[in-house]
Amino acid sequence: MADRIQPRVLKGFRDILPAAEIERADLQEKITKVYRSFGFVPIDTPVLEYSEILLRKSNGETEKQVFRFEDNGKRDVAMRFDLTVPFARFTAEHESELYFPFKRYHIAKVWRGEKPQAGRYREFMQCDIDTVGSDSAAADFEILSVMKAALAEIGVTDVTIHVNHRGIFNRFLEKLGQSEKSEDILRSVDKLAKIGRDAVRAELVETTGAESCADEILEYIASADDFDATLDKLERMAGGEADDTKRMREIREMMKAAGIDATYVLDPSITRGLDYYTGVVYETFLNGCPEIGSVCSGGRYDNLAGLYTKTKLPGVGASIGLDRLIAGLEKLGKTTKKGSYLDAEIFCMDKSLVVHYQKVAAVLRAKGIAVEVFPEQKKIAQQYAVTDAKCVKWGIIIGTDEAAGNVVTLKKLETREQFPSLTVEQAAEKILSEKN
Amino acid sequence: MADRIQPRVLKGFRDILPAAEIERADLQEKITKVYRSFGFVPIDTPVLEYSEILLRKSNGETEKQVFRFEDNGKRDVAMRFDLTVPFARFTAEHESELYFPFKRYHIAKVWRGEKPQAGRYREFMQCDIDTVGSDSAAADFEILSVMKAALAEIGVTDVTIHVNHRGIFNRFLEKLGQSEKSEDILRSVDKLAKIGRDAVRAELVETTGAESCADEILEYIASADDFDATLDKLERMAGGEADDTKRMREIREMMKAAGIDATYVLDPSITRGLDYYTGVVYETFLNGCPEIGSVCSGGRYDNLAGLYTKTKLPGVGASIGLDRLIAGLEKLGKTTKKGSYLDAEIFCMDKSLVVHYQKVAAVLRAKGIAVEVFPEQKKIAQQYAVTDAKCVKWGIIIGTDEAAGNVVTLKKLETREQFPSLTVEQAAEKILSEKN
Numbered sequence: 001m002a003d004r005i006q007p008r009v010l011k012g013f014r015d016i017l018p019a020a021e022i023e024r025a026d027l028q029e030k031i032t033k034v035y036r037s038f039g040f041v042p043i044d045t046p047v048l049e050y051s052e053i054l055l056r057k058s059n060g061e062t063e064k065q066v067f068r069f070e071d072n073g074k075r076d077v078a079m080r081f082d083l084t085v086p087f088a089r090f091t092a093e094h095e096s097e098l099y100f101p102f103k104r105y106h107i108a109k110v111w112r113g114e115k116p117q118a119g120r121y122r123e124f125m126q127c128d129i130d131t132v133g134s135d136s137a138a139a140d141f142e143i144l145s146v147m148k149a150a151l152a153e154i155g156v157t158d159v160t161i162h163v164n165h166r167g168i169f170n171r172f173l174e175k176l177g178q179s180e181k182s183e184d185i186l187r188s189v190d191k192l193a194k195i196g197r198d199a200v201r202a203e204l205v206e207t208t209g210a211e212s213c214a215d216e217i218l219e220y221i222a223s224a225d226d227f228d229a230t231l232d233k234l235e236r237m238a239g240g241e242a243d244d245t246k247r248m249r250e251i252r253e254m255m256k257a258a259g260i261d262a263t264y265v266l267d268p269s270i271t272r273g274l275d276y277y278t279g280v281v282y283e284t285f286l287n288g289c290p291e292i293g294s295v296c297s298g299g300r301y302d303n304l305a306g307l308y309t310k311t312k313l314p315g316v317g318a319s320i321g322l323d324r325l326i327a328g329l330e331k332l333g334k335t336t337k338k339g340s341y342l343d344a345e346i347f348c349m350d351k352s353l354v355v356h357y358q359k360v361a362a363v364l365r366a367k368g369i370a371v372e373v374f375p376e377q378k379k380i381a382q383q384y385a386v387t388d389a390k391c392v393k394w395g396i397i398i399g400t401d402e403a404a405g406n407v408v409t410l411k412k413l414e415t416r417e418q419f420p421s422l423t424v425e426q427a428a429e430k431i432l433s434e435k436n
Numbered sequence: 437m438a439d440r441i442q443p444r445v446l447k448g449f450r451d452i453l454p455a456a457e458i459e460r461a462d463l464q465e466k467i468t469k470v471y472r473s474f475g476f477v478p479i480d481t482p483v484l485e486y487s488e489i490l491l492r493k494s495n496g497e498t499e500k501q502v503f504r505f506e507d508n509g510k511r512d513v514a515m516r517f518d519l520t521v522p523f524a525r526f527t528a529e530h531e532s533e534l535y536f537p538f539k540r541y542h543i544a545k546v547w548r549g550e551k552p553q554a555g556r557y558r559e560f561m562q563c564d565i566d567t568v569g570s571d572s573a574a575a576d577f578e579i580l581s582v583m584k585a586a587l588a589e590i591g592v593t594d595v596t597i598h599v600n601h602r603g604i605f606n607r608f609l610e611k612l613g614q615s616e617k618s619e620d621i622l623r624s625v626d627k628l629a630k631i632g633r634d635a636v637r638a639e640l641v642e643t644t645g646a647e648s649c650a651d652e653i654l655e656y657i658a659s660a661d662d663f664d665a666t667l668d669k670l671e672r673m674a675g676g677e678a679d680d681t682k683r684m685r686e687i688r689e690m691m692k693a694a695g696i697d698a699t700y701v702l703d704p705s706i707t708r709g710l711d712y713y714t715g716v717v718y719e720t721f722l723n724g725c726p727e728i729g730s731v732c733s734g735g736r737y738d739n740l741a742g743l744y745t746k747t748k749l750p751g752v753g754a755s756i757g758l759d760r761l762i763a764g765l766e767k768l769g770k771t772t773k774k775g776s777y778l779d780a781e782i783f784c785m786d787k788s789l790v791v792h793y794q795k796v797a798a799v800l801r802a803k804g805i806a807v808e809v810f811p812e813q814k815k816i817a818q819q820y821a822v823t824d825a826k827c828v829k830w831g832i833i834i835g836t837d838e839a840a841g842n843v844v845t846l847k848k849l850e851t852r853e854q855f856p857s858l859t860v861e862q863a864a865e866k867i868l869s870e871k872n
Binding site: 017018022036038064075077098109111354356362 | 452472475526795
């Protein structure tokens with residue numbers, strides 16, 4: 001074929017090769033396991049939806065980034081850019097078929113045509129959980145607790161979850177007479193880690209028109225010694241106790257009761273910018289590389305599906321950005337290398353024995369051993385190249401003598417240690433005994 | 437908000453609610469487990485690709501069905517309509533990073549704008565396996581063996597896998613002097629189950645111009661008494677032994693050696709129509725409802741990635757159509773109902789105890805029990821509605837007396853049987869002992 005096409009993927013997209021995909025699958029499976037163990041249930045929604053459904057609430061930035069087109073039926077459609085908007089539509093559409101509180105997880109791809117840059121892709125995976133239909137401290141705490149448990153399950157324990165409450169901040173701004181400027185103020189505060197205190201102060205002075213206001217805001221967003229001391233300070237600056245501070249204290253009590261309070265800090269500088277959150281908000285940083293940003297964020301919102309139903313559904317949720325998390329794990333040297341799920345390889349020593357090899361494989365599989373038969377009598381070096389790439393622990397060698405005696409030679413491939421003249425049953429036993 | 441949007445999905449698309457999604461996840465996990473145990477490794481490719489890459493080899497029908505558009509960067513892009521074309525592009529692009537034979541699985545969604553009809557969706561899930569880089573009977577047999585094992589793992593054992601070899605049929609047509617009409621003949625033969633023997637004969641007479649040819653073809657595609665007798669007949673009609681019949685005999689020997697030969701029939705009417713297969717081909721029918729069509733099909737091809745690389749990569753693969761398989765399981769009453777992954781629910785009997793409930797939940801989770809805390813003190817009937825929907829086995833009741841005594845009442849929700857005054861440890865033991 002002279003007319004060959006250069007194989008390539010679109011800008012901002014990528015293939016995932018086996019070792020990396022095994023790692024991704026492993027993380028997803030562990031996260032899923034934890035989500036399930038807290039009572040979250042899976043749903044699925046279409047990748048394509050009416051643009052009207054996905055984009056009505058969005059700002060101009062999202063519209064520019066979305067993959068949107070006219071389908072063959074002249075419908076204006078778009079690929080989902082997050083899992084929250086489809087979930088809101090889903091909840092409204094199936095309200096009568098669901099029960100509340102409804103706790104769902106959804107681990108799936110989303111698409112945004114962002115400017116490609118290091119570690120940023122146009123197709124990426126989100127791992128979302130949300131509880132809707134309950135405005136309670138228990139639901140808030142549960143999400144915070146799942147976040148920690150999911151990260152622990154994948155071996156990430158050196159982590160800090162930063163928590164805040166938008167309601168307390170709003171009260172404080174009201175007391176300061178700056179409520180109507182809250183959007184600009186939030187936008188500036190959100191940049192603290194990025195542009196530094198002085199630059200944020202300069203912006204705040206311009207926004208509020210008063211140095212004293214800027215300084216009060218900066219004082220507000222600084223953490224005190226510990227969670228409780230910070231909460232006391234925020235309460236004081238916001239004008240005293242109210243539902244929001246009571247809620248934070250209740251959540252804190254639950255953290256202590258569950259013995260996980262050390263993972264959380266009260267960080268008044270976390271606001272989640274212009275997002276639709278109304279209550280608790282949180283971001284999660286790997287202590288070893290906070291610079292990659294939050295790997296798990298979320299918060300409480302007043303009304304999930306107001307665009308589609310008159311039922312008011314308060315909720316709380318979080319999302320693990322799997323791609324960013326993996327970037328972090330790579331930086332920390334915490335990724336594992338695994339080339340396959342195999343326990344053993346039956347090498348093809350003699351092509352006249354290929355039927356016998358399948359028989360042995362069937363016996364081993366019936367005992368729960370993951371095994372493949374090398375399908376052709378290639379040079380042994382070529383066969384080893386495959387078992388190396390697939391990180392197979394055990395080689396099974398059967399030449400004509402072994403086949404005649406109905407035995408095998410077992411070989412630990414890493415050390416080249418050999419165990420000759422084992423029956424298939426003995427070989428199976430050895431493989432299983434060293435499987436962890 | 438007066439300006440509400442009607443929540444709805446696009447024609448031919450659908451949401452999956454929790455009980456159905458749990459079923460789907462369960463099937464996928466079991467199929468994945470089997471694929472892995474035979475040495476297949478996962479990859480991932482983008483949902484969106486250049487239209488040129490996806491569509492070059494396709495026929496007009498595919499082009500009409502594909503979701504294709506111009507992206508914001510003026511690129512002509514399309515959503516994948518199968519997992520084979522992206523795999524061919526992947527293999528060519530990463531040839532130097534892979535090892536061969538390369539065995540991959542890919543379980544993912546594909547999109548086709550087909551006319552929506554009962555059980556047909558525009559977004560559906562395929563579970564593909566392929567082995568490329570080996571033209572061997574062992575590789576052919578392995579795919580056939582995985583198909584059976586994957587279906588067995590999900591409880592589908594009453595199944596027949598129909599196998600055939602395109603090469604033998606091609607030799608037969610050559611002998612008949614009808615090679616150049618093979619496309620039309622294949623198309624007719626493929627319709628046997630749908631339109632019946634007489635209608636196929638009429639088409640064949642028209643195509644070949646001779647009643648005797650039509651009758652010979654009909655004789656060829658009829659099965660004899662058993663696999664071996666049929667193979668003898670095909671060999672005879674195709675002009676004697678050749679590589680193709682030797683291959684079929686070798687595969688048959690492997691089926692017998694592995695003790696799984698009863699599942700397979702040699703069915704000369706299976707051709708996979710105009711697909712690119714060149715060797716063995718197969719289709720799989722649930723014996724209880726063959727009318728839903730093949731739930732797992734595939735075959736051997738000469739050259740996977742010839743459009744993108746000069747390396748000739750022979751391969752063999754199969755694909756389970758998850759949506760059709762589920763439709764079949766539903767018809768057979770073989771689907772299971774499961775509302776969540778929970779073992780137990782801690783009811784909220786008294787809102788003053790919410791912190792205590794979290795403490796108990798943390799202790800139970802540390803013992804490996806999947807448990808959720810009902811987050812608010814709602815009417816007990818409302819709490820039961822949730823545990824019913826989520827099919828939770830155990831209720832944990834803690835009122836003020838129990839909390840004071842640091843005990844719980846365990847309740848088997850289905851039978852209402854109660855086990856009062858258990859310590860949390862005793863309750864955990866009972867829950868775990870009845871978990872299968």
